[in-house]
Every structure is written in structure tokens, then in C-alpha cells.
Amino acid sequence: NAGVMQNPRHLVRRRGQEARLRCSPMKGHSHVYWYRQLPEEGLKFMVYLQKENIIDESGMPKERFSAEFPKEGPSILRIQQVVRGDSAAYFCASSLVNRETQYFGPGTRLLVL
Amino acid sequence: AQTVTQSQPEMSVQEAETVTLSCTYDTSESDYYLFWYKQPPSRQMILVIRQEAYKQQNATENRFSVNFQKAAKSFSLKISDSQLGDAAMYFCASLLNRDDKIIFGKGTRLHILP
Numbered sequence: 001n002a003g004v005m006q007n008p009r010h011l012v013r014r015r016g017q018e019a020r021l022r023c024s025p026m027k028g029h030s031h032v033y034w035y036r037q038l039p040e041e042g043l044k045f046m047v048y049l050q051k052e053n054i055i056d057e058s059g060m061p062k063e064r065f066s067a068e069f070p071k072e073g074p075s076i077l078r079i080q081q082v083v084r085g086d087s088a089a090y091f092c093a094s095s096l097v098n099r100e101t102q103y104f105g106p107g108t109r110l111l112v113l
Numbered sequence: 114a115q116t117v118t119q120s121q122p123e124m125s126v127q128e129a130e131t132v133t134l135s136c137t138y139d140t141s142e143s144d145y146y147l148f149w150y151k152q153p154p155s156r157q158m159i160l161v162i163r164q165e166a167y168k169q170q171n172a173t174e175n176r177f178s179v180n181f182q183k184a185a186k187s188f189s190l191k192i193s194d195s196q197l198g199d200a201a202m203y204f205c206a207s208l209l210n211r212d213d214k215i216i217f218g219k220g221t222r223l224h225i226l227p
Contacts (some may be wrong), residue, residue: 016188033213042117042204042217043158056213091158094214102208104150104158 002027004088004094004105005074012111013082021108025094032075033102034067037089049075054103115140117205119218126195129225133180134190134221136205146209147181149190152199153201161203164188192223200225 005024013019025032030051035043045059049069060067064082069075079086089109093102116139126132138147164172164181171179176193184206192199205218 028128033215035215042206042219043215045214048213059214089156093158098213101146101148101160101162101163102222106155106157109156 003101004092006090006092006105006108008108009106010109010111012101012113014113015083019079019082019086019110021079021090021092021110023077023092023094023105025073025075025092026096026103029094029096029097029103031095032069033093034075034077035091035093037091037107039088043091045083052113079110083112084112085111086110115142115207115209115216116214117207117218119205119221121221122157122219123222123224125224125226126192128195128197130195131191131193132195132223133203134192134203136188136190136218138186138188138205138207140186140207140209142209142211146208146210147179147188148206148208148215149177149179149188150190150204150206150217151199152204158204162190174204195225196226197227199223 032049034046037043047060047067048056064080066078089107091107092105095102118137146164147164151159162174176190180189202220204220206215208215
């Protein structure tokens with residue numbers, strides 16, 4: 001039973017480029033959460049999605065960041081016109097039902113040059 | 114606002130000994146979950162243990178156990194018979210039953226001394 005999958009594991013972008021991070025939840029899970037971890041910090045919530053719906057995006061920066069979870073395929077976190085401050089580890093988690101244990105993927109390390 | 118505080122940035126323990134990591138939290142809610150996650154050098158987030166606030170019995174998973182003091186809003190993690198593979202960052206976290214987002218502490222880096 002595969003866990004949460006994230007790709008790529010490492011992503012290097014130059015300032016101004018776009019970054020696309022993908023997350024496939026555990027089999028049977030329809031709730032997806034994205035978190036960001038800055039160096040030497042804990043994880044900070046960004047957005048919570050169910051299939052085709054954004055439920056809570058209270059932690060998402062208002063500009064340049066967007067997320068989707070289409071009916072088919074993985075969830076995508078998209079960062080447009082990346083800046084150096086976007087360099088971080090981005091973790092995806094999934095749960096079977098809402099407000100239950102969230103299982104995390106291995107993360108994507110984004111480095112903006 | 115919901116907060117989670119880990120006051121020990123780093124700790125060390127001798128292999129095979131017991132160590133306790135501290136965590137306090139603040140919430141006005143009565144229905145919530147508490148977690149300890151482990152983040153080894155691979156940076157993967159691994160769930161170690163989970164506690165439902167309504168349960169008085171402390172959760173236990175093999176060598177890992179918690180001391181949950183609801184009135185004091187304290188949730189410490191005890192690791193018995195420490196092993197080299199336990200070396201990692203440990204994050205305490207909370208999740209309100211009415212909410213979606215897990216709130217994490219800043220972490221405690223645990224070193225295991227051979």
C-alpha cells in the first residue's frame with residue numbers, strides 16, 4: 001500500500017520561473033493538505049483540498065501561489081515567478097477523512113537561485 | 114489562537130537510556146488531537162504517536178509513550194531504550210477537531226550518543 005508520493009523530490013529554479021509540485025495521496029484518501037517548512041522551522045499549513053475543491057487556503061500567500069486537486073490525477077502546488085524566499089521544503093499530506101490523522105509524503109525541496 | 118511550544122531546541126541521550134521531550138500547547142477548545150512526528154535526516158515526516166484529547170489513557174507505541182496532562186496542557190514524549198535510529202528532529206503538533214490544519218512546534222533535535 002503506497003504512501004503519499006511527491007515529485008520531484010528536489011527542484012531548482014531561477015528567480016522568475018515557475019515551480020510545479022505534485023502530490024499523489026495515499027490510496028483511498030480524498031483529503032490533501034500542503035505545508036511549507038522553512039529552514040530550522042516547523043511545518044506551516046498552506047492549503048487544504050478535496051477533489052476539485054479548495055476547502056481552506058488560509059495559509060497560502062495571496063499572490064503567486066495556487067493549488068488544485070483535479071478529479072483525475074495528483075494535487076498540484078504551483079508557484080509563479082519564484083523568489084529566493086520561496087526556497088523551502090514543501091510537504092503534502094493526505095487523510096482518509098477530514099480531521100483525522102494526516103500522513104505525510106517525503107517532501108519536495110525547492111531551491112531558488 | 115492555537116500554539117504549540119517546544120522549549121528544548123536540542124537534546125542528547127546515551128544509547129539504551131530513556132529521554133523525555135517536552136511540549137506544551139495552548140487552546141481554548143476541548144476536542145482536539147495531539148501528535149508527535151519524527152523527521153530523520155531524510156526529512157521524511159513520520160507519525161510517531163497520536164493522542165485524542167478526550168482519552169485519559171496515555172498513548173503508547175512500543176518504546177514511545179506520552180504523558181498527557183490535559184489540565185496543564187502538556188504533552189511530553191518518552192523514548193525508552195534509545196536507539197541510534199531515533200536520532201531525528203521531533204515535532205509536537207495539535208489538530209482541533211473542528212479544523213483542518215495541524216499546528217506544529219519548532220521541533221527538538223535529538224542526538225543519540227553511542
